[in-house]
Structures are given as C-alpha cells and as structure tokens.
Amino acid sequence: xxxxxxxxxxxxxxxxxxxxxxxxxxxxxxxxxxxxxxxxxxxxxxxxxxxxxxxxxxxxxxxxxxxxxxxxxxxxxxxxxxxxxxxxxxxxxxxxxxxxxxxxxxxxxxxxxxxxxxxxxxxxxxxxxxxxxxxxxxxxxxxxxxxxxxxxxxxxxxxxxxxxxxxxxxxxxxxxxxxxxxxxxxxxxxxxxxxxxxxxxxxxxxxxxxxxxxxxxxxxxxxxxxxxxxxxxxxxxxxxxxxxxxxxxxxxxxxxxxxxxxxxxxxxxxxxxxxxxxxxxxxxxxxxxxxxxxxxxxxxxxxxxxxxxxxxxxxxxxxxxxxxxxxxxxxxxxxxxxxxxxxxxxxxxxxxxxxxxxxxxxxxxxx
Numbered sequence: 001x002x003x004x005x006x007x008x009x010x011x012x013x014x015x016x017x018x019x020x021x022x023x024x025x026x027x028x029x030x031x032x033x034x035x036x037x038x039x040x041x042x043x044x045x046x047x048x049x050x051x052x053x054x055x056x057x058x059x060x061x062x063x064x065x066x067x068x069x070x071x072x073x074x075x076x077x078x079x080x081x082x083x084x085x086x087x088x089x090x091x092x093x094x095x096x097x098x099x100x101x102x103x104x105x106x107x108x109x110x111x112x113x114x115x116x117x118x119x120x121x122x123x124x125x126x127x128x129x130x131x132x133x134x135x136x137x138x139x140x141x142x143x144x145x146x147x148x149x150x151x152x153x154x155x156x157x158x159x160x161x162x163x164x165x166x167x168x169x170x171x172x173x174x175x176x177x178x179x180x181x182x183x184x185x186x187x188x189x190x191x192x193x194x195x196x197x198x199x200x201x202x203x204x205x206x207x208x209x210x211x212x213x214x215x216x217x218x219x220x221x222x223x224x225x226x227x228x229x230x231x232x233x234x235x236x237x238x239x240x241x242x243x244x245x246x247x248x249x250x251x252x253x254x255x256x257x258x259x260x261x262x263x264x265x266x267x268x269x270x271x272x273x274x275x276x277x278x279x280x281x282x283x284x285x286x287x288x289x290x291x292x293x294x295x296x297x298x299x300x301x302x303x304x305x306x307x308x309x310x311x312x313x314x315x316x317x318x319x320x321x322x323x324x325x326x327x328x329x330x331x332x333x334x335x336x337x338x339x340x341x342x343x344x345x346x347x348x349x350x351x352x353x354x355x356x357x358x359x360x361x362x363x364x365x366x367x
Contacts, residue, residue, distance in 0.1 A: 006086070007083035007084070024069050030317050031061040031062070032279075032319075033058075033276055043293075049362065050359075057079035081359075084354070085354050086328075093328075093352050097335050099336055099345040101337075116173055117189070119170075119259060136152065152208070155207055156252060156255040160255075181214075199263070200262070207255040214234050214251075230346050232346050282316055285322050286330070296357035297357070299331060299355075301350045319334075
C-alpha cells in the first residue's frame with residue numbers, strides 16, 4: 001500500500017518545540033505497543049502506514065527497556081521521519097481530551113447505589129455487510145438476535161427503563177446517573193469499592209445507535225452557549241436541573257456495555273483499543289480507519305495549556321480510537337485517571353497541527 005500524499009515530509013528541525021519535549025515517557029508508551037504488535041500486528045490504516053514498517057523500531061524498543069529523554073529523541077529520529085498532515089479540508093487539526101473516571105461503586109444494588117454498569121448481553125451481535133438485514137441502517141454495527149431475525153438493539157431509554165433487567169448483567173452499581181453517563185462517554189472507569197479495593201472496567205460493546213452529545217443538545221436548546229460547553233459546564237447544568245437529566249441523556253440513544261479487566265499498573269490508564277495500558281499525557285486516540293496504532297504523532301497545540309501550564313507540544317503514541325474521532329488530523333489526548341485528569345480533559349478542544357512520525361522505510365529515507 002503506497003503512503004498517502006496527505007503526508008508532507010519534513011525534518012525534525014521543522015517541528016516547533018521538538019527539541020524541548022522530554023521523550024522518555026513517549027518511548028515507554030511506544031515500547032508497550034512494540035510488545036503487543038509482536039502478539040498481533042496492528043491493522044494498517046487507509047493512509048498507508050504499514051505495521052510491518054515498524055519492525056526495526058519495534059525490535060530495538062523490545063530490547064532496550066528505558067531511554068532517557070535525549071536517548072529517546074535519538075531513537076525516534078533514527079527510525080522515523082516527521083510528516084505534516086492537515087485536515088481533509090486543508091485546515092489545521094483538532095484535539096480534544098479524555099480520561100478514566102474514578103467513582104465509588106457497590107457490588108450490589110442498595111438505596112444509595114441504584115445506577116448499574118452492564119456487561120455485554122448475550123443477544124447483542126456484531127453486524128456487518130455480510131449479515132445486515134435489508135433496510136437496516138448501514139451505520140449500525142450491532143443488533144439484537146431475535147426469533148424474527150436481527151433487529152436494532154434496545155436504545156438507552158429502553159435499557160434504563162428496564163429492557164435488560166433480570167438478566168444478571170450488572171457489574172457494579174453507582175450513585176449518580178451523570179457519573180455513569182460520563183463513564184459511557186469515556187469508555188472506561190476505575191471503581192473504588194466500599195472494601196477499599198479497586199476494579200477496572202473497559203469498553204466491551206455498544207447498542208449501536210449514533211452518539212448524540214449532551215453538550216450539543218443543551219447548546220441547541222439555548223441552555224449553554226456552544227462556546228461554553230465543557231464537561232464541567234454540562235455537569236453543572238445537570239446538578240442545577242436534576243429533573244431534566246433523563247430528558248437530555250435519553251436523546252443520546254447509544255448505550256455502552258463494559259467488561260472487567262485486571263487493574264494492571266495503577267500509574268497507567270486502562271487497556272484501550274491498541275491492547276496496551278494508556279500512558280497519561282502520552283497516549284492519543286486517532287481514527288483507526290485512517291491511521292495505524294503505534295504511530296507516533298507530534299502534536300502542536302500552542303493555545304492548549306491545561307496539561308502543565310505550557311503550550312502543548314508533545315510526542316504522543318496512537319493507542320486508542322473512538323466513534324467521535326474521525327479524520328486524518330483529529331486526536332483525543334489521554335489526560336490520566338481521576339478527578340484532576342477529568343478537569344484537564346473536560347476543557348480540551350483546541351486547534352492543533354499534527355505531525356505523524358512515519359517509518360523511514362516508507363518515506364524513502366528522507367532526512
């Protein structure tokens with residue numbers, strides 16, 4: 001597969017702030033992907049960055065446990081060439097943020113914990129062009145297996161009104177429906193149980209309908225100006241209008257199911273789509289149909305200062321994806337776990353320049 005002309009080859013000297021970025025954590029994140037790709041190679045994205053082209057970089061990473069910042073910089077410069085990639089319309093790209101919520105939870109339903117997080121139901125089946133019934137919305141990637149054939153699955157309102165009750169799908173129970181909704185949005189959570197233990201949940205499947213964000217819904221209703229929509233402003237609106245929570249959330253018909261995973265390294269985030277634990281401030285979610293997991297991206301978002309008070313110019317590793325992450329210059333930055341990370345992730349929506357680090361074997365060795 002030829003490398004897409006969307007990539008414009010540059011030199012590392014062209015990357016604003018490249019020499020100032022500490023790269024040891026980015027190297028550690030890349031190394032985790034190197035081991036996972038040895039188990040199962042990542043699918044090559046439509047832009048032509050072939051997973052096989054990472055072979056030399058993966059091999060060195062698997063053999064060298066750690067690199068200090070400057071040595072890590074040398075590693076990436078040896079194996080890769082930077083390439084600027086614009087949005088499809090020729091404009092700069094866009095970054096948003098995501099995180100792993102931490103919430104208190106109960107293993108059983110109580111008067112204080114009445115909102116369930118559910119595991120994947122047995123009658124939820126994957127749908128593609130091979131088994132899609134005539135007339136079914138081509139967007140739907142999941143459906144319900146019934147005696148009358150495949151049908152659209154129950155949506156959020158139906159599920160929250162009891163369509164899946166009495167099936168024993170409840171993994172844990174939460175106190176707040178808004179907390180549960182934002183866990184659905186993030187696709188993962190760390191649960192703090194009453195006995196002091198922690199459990200980690202990650203995405204397993206979804207009901208399949210299109211996602212409709214509450215921020216846009218509230219903006220369209222005139223409740224929050226669009227330019228002021230953040231996770232924090234949405235939460236504040238729900239806190240002030242608890243009687244309208246279902247009215248707003250049920251307009252998002254998509255519903256997420258979860259599975260429990262090992263806690264793993266507690267300093268890292270959950271295992272995501274690339275099958276490795278995410279690294280706070282160094283893992284990025286990208287459009288997996290276009291890009292290839294493990295690709296390093298240097299992201300230049302000078303107006304973004306929420307991470308450390310400085311303009312955001314960092315090397316990130318592609319290790320996750322999401323239904324809202326669509327386009328060749330679109331990314332979602334993993335901020336970490338817990339409330340502080342949520343405060344960062346909730347305000348990230350910034351223009352950014354994306355520089356993919358392309359394996360030199362694909363770029364013809366251009367320096």
